[in-house]
Amino acid sequence: MRGLAGLGVALVASALTVGAASLPALAAESDPGINVVGGTPADEGEYPWMVRLSMGCGGSLLTDQIVLTAAHCVDNTGPDTSITASYGSVDLQSPNIVDYQSEYVHVSPTYASSGIDDWALIKLSEPVADAQLIEIAETADYDQGTFEIMGWGAPSEGGPQQRYLLKAEVPFVDDAACADAYGNDLDPATMLCAGLEQGGTDTCQGDSGGPMIARTEAGDPIQVGVVSWGQGCARPGYPGVYTQVSNAAAEILAAAADLGGDPGEPGEPGNCVGTNNTAAPIADRGTVTSTIAVNCGESATATASVSVDITHTYRGDIGIQLVSPAGTTYTLKSSGIGDGADDIVETYTVDLSGVAADGTWTLKVTDAYSGDTGTLNNWSVDL
Incomplete structure (x- = not known):
């Protein structure tokens, strides 16, 4: 699977299967002809809600204590203290980076049962200090046009993870064109595609779970996708496939509200x-x-x-x-x-x-x- 090539959020086909769906077979040629996945360094503070997760995925701060990521990056719903979320700089070795431990994971019930709706929430053990948050799209109004992708993943297919956050822009790809590449593996109701027909810009390994954003008329960021899967990285004819946030927004926000207090704490609503x-x-x-x-x-x-x-x-x-x-x-x-x-x-x-x-x-x-x-x-x- 590939996710987002330009930023390294996509998955490699040989490494991941999303839920029960089988991904398309790799193209016959082993070399996609792309040396760089089109990313450039992000400026400090440009994407202040970005989070790097210890299992090698990305995420975004939905609240000061909840990270939105991909379901395939985590295990089952339940208590989980094994994940470290790093926040505070585009440079993962910056002294401004602060690590926060996870407390609880909520996996999309649809993903758990059928492999679609590839999103999950990670509740941190304490609020992030001075957190900057990202708004998620609750309607499909922003699901077309040009999107921004970002991540610390590989800058080329099979490449190394990055110290510095990379960013790129990719255009919307309609369902029919995306289905030409992926056939029945694409679920148009829950997935959103983006990428260049000629390839060259995409997310890649290590970018999974990170956000794809659009911009409002005022220029404010709004998250429309979660890096999910794809074939290779930035291959011609194979766009990145993202969880369509607008389709799952109501469930995501409800689950985040349920995680508002400490799981299992008496008297806290929604934590049963x-x-x-x-x-x-x-x-x-x-x-x-x-x-x-x-x-x-x-x-x-x-x-x-x-x-x-x-x-x-x-x-x-x-x-x-x-x-x-x-x-x-x-x-x-x-x-x-x-x-x-x-x-x-x-x-x-x-x-x-x-x-x-x-x-x-x-x-x-x-x-x-x-x-x-x-x-x-x-x-x-x-x-």
Whole structure:
């Protein structure tokens, strides 16, 4: 995959697959004929909301404590203290760079289930001092024209990561032209394409998760894309593919609002999120239960979701139920539907309006038929 070549945000096709979608095969020629991906150094303070993440991705400050990045850059939704976010300069070795540790990650539920809507939020353990924030596009009004891309990724396909932030401009590519390059791998409803037909300017490896911005009539920046994927870096005929922010804006802003306080802190609205990462075997014709304790001092919402990751060799055998602290059972998936495919990686939406969130939530996974076994790898509940 390639992301954004000029800035190095794109992914290399041999290195990444977005969700369940398979990317187009690499072009026959191994050398795309491009030595530099068209980026130039950004001025200090030009993109003050840019963040560099320790796993080698970019991001943007949505609030003084929340970074918007790509879902493929992070792991599952849940507590996560492993990520360092560097902020404060175009030069990653500047004394002005300050490192902040992550506290919690929220992955787009759609990405978790189908591999599209490639965005995620990282909540930092403390607010960023003197944070400069980027506004995201909530309508498609800015989804055409010329965009700006930026990142610390490779300046050429297969090249090294950069110390200094690079920037470039790329034009909008319409869905039909982008589909000519990527076929059914392109989902026009959730993806936005940009790049030069002749190539030469794009994001590249290491730029994933970074922003693509447009400018308002007043010249203010507005984020329209998140560097997601592409073929190679700056190859002719292969534009960069970005998560279309305007399509996901309502969900992004709602998730950011939910992360406004400390996850799990009593009395903080919207923080009823829990994860159980303890793997549990599913015996042939057996039932396994797994629990999550929630303590947030509020009721669940009508848009509660449950994300489940199960390894199984015949998923039609599996039935899944959620049991509330009060003992009410909600069926997420019924068994016996004749689905012989492997595994279940799915996010289920449950209407839990008015249900008390505090207490122990239980997931029951039942193998109803003989012949196959599996494992409940992890699950999470977002109330």
